Amino acid sequence: MTRDTAARPQGVADIAEAEAFLAAHPEIGAFDLVLIDINGIARGKIIRRHELLPIFRSGRHLPGSILGLDVCGEDVEETGLVWSDGDADRRAWPVSDSLVPLPWTDPPRGEVRLALYELDGTPMAADPRHALARRDAMLKAEGFHPVLAYELEFYLLDRERDAAGNFQPLRLPLTGERPEGIQVYGVSELDRLEPFIDAVYSAAEAQGLPVETMISEYAQGQFELTLHHGKALRAADDLVMLKRLLRAIAVRHGMLACFMAKPFAGRAGSGMHVHASLTDEAGENLFADRGGELSPLLTQAVAGLLETMEESMLVFAPHLNSWRRFSAQSYAPTTPTWGTNNRSVAVRIPAGSGAGRHLEQRAAGIDANPYLVGATVLAAMQRGIAAKVDPGPQTTAYAEGRDDQLQPDWRSAIQTAAASAFLKEALGERMHFVLLALKRAEYRRFATEITALERAIYGEVV
Known part of the structure; x- marks a missing residue:
């Protein structure tokens, strides 16, 4: 005992x-x-x-x-x-x-x-924060100090549903109007959201949260907030705090902050893009360009992410709704690809100065657990660096119709994760076991539910 x-x-x-x-x-x-x-x-x-x-x-x-x-x-x-x-x-x-x-x-x-x-x-061992702490310590023991930053995409919705029970975009506080059209990067939409945005930044400052840019995203009522980069554990802590903050502020402004990966069919899904780099003990960026070219350490880390992505998808897309986010010609990747300055790939090397070079993993949805996402991303990077793997050629356009498509659905992801020695090591054996038990139970819950769509299509036809 x-x-x-x-x-x-x-x-x-x-x-x-x-x-x-x-x-x-x-x-x-x-x-x-x-x-x-x-x-x-x-x-x-x-x-x-x-x-x-x-x-x-x-x-x-x-x-x-x-x-x-x-x-x-x-x-x-x-x-x-x-x-x-x-x-x-x-x-x-x-x-x-x-x-x-x-x-x-x-x-x-x-x-x-x-x-x-x-x-x-x-x-x-079943506490997800410990999974990230364990991986962070393992990398530091090898002389690598992880730096992470999470982007948070989300929807602001009206708390009242429409007559059919569906979500509705918010009414902008200053006008009472619902946003029309996509208006990505629209400044007017942000201006009309001013009371909410001011409350968010004020609360974030009181909590010491390094909240930075807010963007009107690729759908009515969809927005993005970025967080400044930091140490691995603190970066994940910041994301879970920011989600709590957004939910609380939204309620007090008569809105719903929604972190589903895909709350609307036919509109953009919401991702949790993870920016990652490694420094030495003195804080020097080990992913910085070498002689005007990408660092071998960076490309090896990218290769590790690509090699393990199929096995890792249950962490990045843990719910039934997560899988509705992935579709061709969208900003959610459907193949394990990489490229520089290309938002259609799974692992992107953002444009910017060579000294600040880092990678961006774009597969995870905002409904994922940031501790488990961070642990899995770092474990994949560590694996690629240890094996000195080459990621292959970069993708310069949208990769469509390839043979190495990621899993098609949630059930396939559960089966692949169960067989994955990599994911068991990345998360720890106990965490891997508990994650699978939960996801299998949740899958059974959804698999036995008869939906309104089924009743409408099959009820009087077959």
Whole structure:
């Protein structure tokens, strides 16, 4: 039996952080405890102010089954984290530098993110944050320091559905009108969204989130926000915080922030593009151009991503809806291709200065878990570099009709992931097992549902 020693894991937040925060924010009377599960969903509880310091001193018990919940929040026994485990507690500890105010709440609340550990202080292997931390440490041991940045595409929708129950684009706050046409990069659409955008930037500043450019994207009500690059774990933390922020601000402005990969048929899907590079210990970019040419280290990393992409698609497209995003002549890749300054490929080398060179992985949807995406991307890069693989020729136009198309659907992705030795090593054996158990359970849920479309087409015909 594992003994509950309340061992303090290495790297968790120090109590001085909580003491300083409480002194600086006497107005805050409650805190959200937030643990991010395998589906990227925030789970936890709200505590009172006097409960915060004890959590920083000795952690807080949470059931391990919280990481065995499907996307609907229901237990999946096949994960091994529910009744076969006795629904046993683990210990949650606060993540360093994650204690922030929630400036949109009244009365004021704060937030602290958690990571889950076994009772003896070892990382709980089904916590997705630990999967990224593990890969980050492995690369650093080889002299590579990962730098990541995530782009976040999302829809702002009206909270009221249409008569058929479908989503509707938002009404722009300053005019009350719905956007018409695509108007990608439209400045007027952003101007008419001013109260919401101001609230987002103000809240991000209060939380120390490095939010940068906002763009009107390729559909009515679709937008993109970028985050400044940073260390691997912090970059993923920033993305999950930004999604929570956007949801909360949208609700308070009468909108719905939607992070489905494809909320509308016939309109653009929403991606989570991951920008990645490696530096040395001094911070020098190891992907910087060499003699006016792409660095061999960069092209080897690209090759690793291409070689493992088919095996990794369940991480990048984890839900049934994820697969509706991939189609020809779209900005979602359908083949494992790469190229410079080409947005149709799966791995893009953006234009820009050679000194700041990096790669952009474009397969992941915004509905994916950024910790698992980051861990998988870094593991693939590490594999390509270790094997010194060549990525082959660049793609200069849209790659259509190739023989190496990615999987056609969710079920195929689950089967491929189950057989993948790479993905098991990239995520860790326990995480790989739990991910598959959850996705198989979710697939069964959808496979047994009779849809309205089926009833309309087949009901009185066959």
